[in-house]
Amino acid sequence: MKISAIVFAAAAASGVAADFWISYLQNNVVNGPLIAGNRYAEGAVFVKDPQFNCDRDAGSHYIWGNTDDVSGDKAGMRTVPGKDVGFPLFRDPLDVVEFNTGSNQPGHHTIYKDRGYAMVDLAGNKTGQCKLNRNFVINLDCYRGDEHIIMKGSSMFFCQSDIGLN
Template identity: 35%
Template sequence: MHFTLPTLAFMAATILPQVQANFDVYRTEWIYINRPAIVWQFFEAEPSNCDQVVNTPIWEDHGDVSGSKLGVRCKGSGCGAQPPPDNIDELEIHTSNNPLYHWTLYKNRGRSMIGLDGNAYGNCIVFPNGDYNCPVAGQVFRIEGRRKFRCLTRFTAPQLNSNARVANARGEVDAPPLLTLAEYIAAMEGTEGNRTAVPFTS
């Protein structure tokens, strides 16, 4: 039996699952002279070095990310650095209104990425390990990241992160235009910051 190219293409589209992309959700704690602050970051996979960590946009941890408020809202005992991520009851991600990147993961709904319209746009799984510890700017700053989830969806980390600067320019972010840890550190230190590839420490 022989198949034409259009027939083969149709069969492949029917049989093979839709290609999806992954993004990993990290709870990031950056510590400046023993004063911690909590932010969130999205990576395509486990970051390869500290240079990638400090040059990836950060999203603030907020109690309300509805409407024009962007950031991440976490609810549950698993939101801390050490507790297991399976103890997170809700994780709401909102990084853009145009295009709309706004989903909530509910533990009691299987952690599907539920949009404002009630539809599922992907599925997230508990995905610990892959943590990092980065001393930066002569040990003045320390950055510790804990991976919480991996999300299987057509949306990617670059998509979520690429909107950060645009959203800030539109006034959708009530924060100074410091969108990566490297930029924040540079502003605090009055320098360009440490942008060299630094290996992770244990």
């Protein structure tokens, strides 16, 4: 009994890694009702599995849209150099990726290529370590009821961090 309590306490004290993927997703609803107020959206999504499928992923991810400014209460994702290169990568290269999800997890962080893809918070503290990974391509035509949902994109990063996802 004492051993299991010690193991539990050690695990709680060290934090449990909440590894996640950041993918770039272009989502287009060709017909049917609005999904989260958008018929078309593109930007960052935070997922546990980078291999998308229609049953699990069609219309189920909040997309943090592309923007030039994610400071303060401005939500979204900013990429530097921010160049749209089309399908499947859409944004490349990824020298700086800054995202702000407001009060939702993971929050406001920046990933820097020149720091080995370290993820840092607004105070400059390292909050995770990401690895550039563009290997998972998203190219799906999905049907859900009356909706025809076209999803395109690719994985961007695999991140290891103690911050969680909602």
